[in-house]
Amino acid sequence: MSQSAAIYLSGVSKRYGDTLAVDDVCLSVAHGEVFGFLGPNGAGKSTLVEMILGLTHPTAGDIEVLGQPVGSLAARAEVGYLPETFRFHDWLTAFELLHFHARLARVPADARTERVPELLELVGLKDRASDRISTFSKGMMQRVGLAQALVGEPRLVILDEPTSALDPIGRRDVRDRIRELGEQGVTVFLNSHLLSEVEQVCDRVAIIDHGSIVAEGKLDDLLNAQEIELRAGEGAEAAARETLGEGGVRQVNGRLRVRVANDDETARLIRRMVEAGVPVYDVRQVGDSLEDLFVRVAERGDV
Amino acid sequence: MSAHLIAFFTLREALRRRVVLAAALLTLGYLVLYGVGVWFGYRDLQETQDGPPGLTEGVVSLMLVGGLWSLNFIASVLAVFLSVGALSGEVDQGTLHAIAARPVRRGEIVLGKFVGFTLMLAVFIGVSASLMILIVAVITGEIVGGSWAGPFLMLLAAMLLIGLALAGSSRLSPLPNGVIVFTLYATALIGGVIEQIGDVLESAVMFNIGVFSSVLVPTRAMWDMASAQLATGGFAGELSAGPFGASNPPSGWMLLIAFLHLALTLGFALRAFERRDF
Numbered sequence: 001m002s003q004s005a006a007i008y009l010s011g012v013s014k015r016y017g018d019t020l021a022v023d024d025v026c027l028s029v030a031h032g033e034v035f036g037f038l039g040p041n042g043a044g045k046s047t048l049v050e051m052i053l054g055l056t057h058p059t060a061g062d063i064e065v066l067g068q069p070v071g072s073l074a075a076r077a078e079v080g081y082l083p084e085t086f087r088f089h090d091w092l093t094a095f096e097l098l099h100f101h102a103r104l105a106r107v108p109a110d111a112r113t114e115r116v117p118e119l120l121e122l123v124g125l126k127d128r129a130s131d132r133i134s135t136f137s138k139g140m141m142q143r144v145g146l147a148q149a150l151v152g153e154p155r156l157v158i159l160d161e162p163t164s165a166l167d168p169i170g171r172r173d174v175r176d177r178i179r180e181l182g183e184q185g186v187t188v189f190l191n192s193h194l195l196s197e198v199e200q201v202c203d204r205v206a207i208i209d210h211g212s213i214v215a216e217g218k219l220d221d222l223l224n225a226q227e228i229e230l231r232a233g234e235g236a237e238a239a240a241r242e243t244l245g246e247g248g249v250r251q252v253n254g255r256l257r258v259r260v261a262n263d264d265e266t267a268r269l270i271r272r273m274v275e276a277g278v279p280v281y282d283v284r285q286v287g288d289s290l291e292d293l294f295v296r297v298a299e300r301g302d303v
Numbered sequence: 304m305s306a307h308l309i310a311f312f313t314l315r316e317a318l319r320r321r322v323v324l325a326a327a328l329l330t331l332g333y334l335v336l337y338g339v340g341v342w343f344g345y346r347d348l349q350e351t352q353d354g355p356p357g358l359t360e361g362v363v364s365l366m367l368v369g370g371l372w373s374l375n376f377i378a379s380v381l382a383v384f385l386s387v388g389a390l391s392g393e394v395d396q397g398t399l400h401a402i403a404a405r406p407v408r409r410g411e412i413v414l415g416k417f418v419g420f421t422l423m424l425a426v427f428i429g430v431s432a433s434l435m436i437l438i439v440a441v442i443t444g445e446i447v448g449g450s451w452a453g454p455f456l457m458l459l460a461a462m463l464l465i466g467l468a469l470a471g472s473s474r475l476s477p478l479p480n481g482v483i484v485f486t487l488y489a490t491a492l493i494g495g496v497i498e499q500i501g502d503v504l505e506s507a508v509m510f511n512i513g514v515f516s517s518v519l520v521p522t523r524a525m526w527d528m529a530s531a532q533l534a535t536g537g538f539a540g541e542l543s544a545g546p547f548g549a550s551n552p553p554s555g556w557m558l559l560i561a562f563l564h565l566a567l568t569l570g571f572a573l574r575a576f577e578r579r580d581f
């Protein structure tokens with residue numbers, strides 16, 4: 001199991017004083033997968049990523065990266081990382097930063113001279129290559145950070161909110177880059193709360209809230225569970241709870257929203273309501289977007 | 304192994320930082336002033352005809368030791384300023400995240416930084432002390448400066464401070480770390496003075512306080528050893544006691560203590576930084 005995974009976490013927790021930043025997370029990301037890791041602010045995304053990189057030590061649990069125990073130098077040589085803060089030594093020029101990181105990543109000299117200008121071109125900083133990073137705008141810093149993450153030709157790329165400072169074109173470029181990486185068989189772990197971004201590039205996602213994973217799976221599967229919205233008379237809510245259980249029933253703007261697994265359940269619910277003498281005026285399917293899923297899962301606050 | 308990459312990176316950063324540029328310019332200005340002072344002092348000295356034999360050499364040597372004392376002080380301040388935020392400061396700013404995620408051991412980061420700062424200080428002490436010896440030689444025609452061990456002991460004092468600052472920086476943020484390191488440095492200085500007074504007053508307690516402070520932070524003791532090496536002629540040795548050195552320089556044991564100190568602070572920095580969360 002663990003050998004075939006690019007990232008493998010088992011029972012990983014991290015405690016800071018009284019806060020449990022990450023709580024017993026088990027997760028496995030397959031080789032070549034583009035994996036989206038979602039969650040509200042303070043959910044524990046960055047903490048988890050820092051543990052995967054060996055920057056932060058877990059309080060409990062095991063982590064393997066590319067088949068090696070976390071922190072092993074061999075694994076790190078094949079990992080690229082864009083930190084959330086994307087702060088780099090700003091007395092360096094973009095060109096110098098990439099060269100330095102290429103050397104740290106053990107890229108041979110001739111490959112370095114080839115790769116660095118290529119990457120600068122790729123992130124649209126060719127013209128600013130010999131300017132100091134201190135003169136860069138935030139978005140330019142994030143771009144050079146992305147180039148830095150890719151400079152070692154990594155097999156695993158970990159991006160912590162890579163587009164937070166980018167303009168729309170920059171965001172699209174990053175999405176295209178991530179797709180390309182996926183096509184090349186590179187594993188991508190993408191931390192984000194930009195749902196459209198994740199929706200567009202990721203094969204699989206996990207949603208973390210208060211340190212625990214509250215939903216995980218293929219995007220299609222997660223979004224396929226549907227919701228229907230009903231406008232109905234007295235007793236509708238009770239009938240729904242009776243038929244489908246307490247879990248997926250709630251009131252939104254005076255209408256009843258019910259989660260159903262499939263159309264059969266919808267039919268069964270309506271039949272039950274009619275039998276119980278509840279008037280049903282209107283039924284419509286509510287398309288579940290990732291945003292709905294995210295908000296629902298995060299608002300629930302528990303599993 | 305990537306420690307050398309970190310070391311050269313650190314050296315390059317230090318060279319590009321304003322603090323080093325400022326120190327270099329100030330030192331240059333100081334050397335000019337110093338040259339003027341030596342020139343006038345030497346002229347007055349030549350007008351004194353009735354001194355004991357060896358007076359001229361002794362006084363010239365004293366002027367050099369005094370000048371080097373100031374350089375030693377600047378080097379100490381520079382060492383602390385460079386290294387006080389080298390670990391924690393960078394972790395807090397986020398500049399170390401991408402680097403520490405590379406195939407680099409934490410220990411290599413600590414050692415690389417230590418070596419980088421040491422190289423920086425070696426350049427600073429080497430260049431400025433050589434210039435000072437040259438200034439004195441040109442003006443007075445006397446080649447003084449004693450043995451090469453002097454500047455090396457000055458460098459060792461700076462290395463002790465770098466080790467101390469790195470140990471603190473593995474956990475503390477730059478400001479509290481700076482306060483602690485400077486306080487310890489000042490303790491060693493004051494301790495040296497107390498030791499001398501204790502020596503004169505034959506007060507064992509004061510003397511022991513001084514010795515204890517030197518063991519705690521052997522920077523002052525390193526300078527005392529350095530000044531004994533730098534002063535030439537028995538006469539200069541006597542004269543340079545007081546502000547610029549101890550009347551009886553520390554024994555060779557102090558050197559051993561200094562190296563132990565360095566090993567301890569670096570060992571602590573390595574361990575503490577290894578366990579640190581980003």
Ligand SMILES: Nc1ncnc2c1ncn2[C@@H]1O[C@H](COP(=O)(O)OP(=O)(O)OP(=O)(O)O)[C@@H](O)[C@H]1O
Nearest residue numbers: 016019021039040041042043044045046047048581
């Ligand atoms: N160094 C630290 N010391 C103490 N608490 C911390 C530390 N780092 C993170 N935390 C806490 O751990 C929790 C998770 O933080 P984390 O940065 O992982 O969240 P996140 O999901 O990345 O949020 P965001 O979307 O805002 O980036 C938060 O409650 C935070 O306050």
Ligand SMILES: [Mg+2]
Nearest residue numbers: 045046047084
């Ligand atoms: Mg975060």
